[in-house]
Amino acid sequence: MKTKTKTLSLKERGLTNFESIMWVFTRLSALGMYALILFALIGALVMGARNNMNLADVMRWSFMPNVTHVEGTDLQDLEPWATPFWKLTASALLLLATAHGVHGLVVIADDYIVTKRGRNVVRLLSIVFMTAMMLMGLWIIWTS
Numbered sequence: 001m002k003t004k005t006k007t008l009s010l011k012e013r014g015l016t017n018f019e020s021i022m023w024v025f026t027r028l029s030a031l032g033m034y035a036l037i038l039f040a041l042i043g044a045l046v047m048g049a050r051n052n053m054n055l056a057d058v059m060r061w062s063f064m065p066n067v068t069h070v071e072g073t074d075l076q077d078l079e080p081w082a083t084p085f086w087k088l089t090a091s092a093l094l095l096l097a098t099a100h101g102v103h104g105l106v107v108i109a110d111d112y113i114v115t116k117r118g119r120n121v122v123r124l125l126s127i128v129f130m131t132a133m134m135l136m137g138l139w140i141i142w143t144s
Contacts (some may be wrong), residue, residue: 022103029100037092040065040086047080058072065090068144087141094137102130 041062049058052074060069067082075081109122 021106026103027101029096032096033093033100036047036096040089042088043086048075052076064093066141066144080092090141091138094141095134098134098137102126122125 005076020083041058043065044053044061049061049070053061053070054073057070057073059080065086066085067078070081073080106123106126109126110119113119113122
C-alpha cells in the first residue's frame, strides 16, 4: 500500500516566522564568521605574516584584522595592513559576531524568563547593548 505524502506550503510549515528566520541567520552568521576569519588568515599569510609574525599575532589578526594587532611585530611596512579594505573586513566580522552572540544570549534568556514582559525587557536591553557595542567597536576600528 502506497501512502500519499502531504505537501505543506511554507506558511503552513512555519518557516516564515521570525524565530525560523533568526535560526537561519544564526547558522549563516556563523558560516560568515568562519569565512571572514579564514579570509583574514590567508590575507595575513599572503602579506608576509608567515616570516615576520608568530602564531599568536597571526591568530589575533585573523579574529580581528586591525592594524593595532600587528604593530608590535617584525613587519617592516604596515601600510598594507591599514587599508580601508581590512577595516571593512574587521567591521563585517564585528557586526556578524555581535549580532550572532546577542541573539544566542536572548535565546538562552528566553528559556529562563517566564513572563512575556520580562522577555520583552531582555530583548530591548539586548538591542540597546548590542547597538552600543557595535558603535563602539566600529569607532575603534575606524579611528585606530
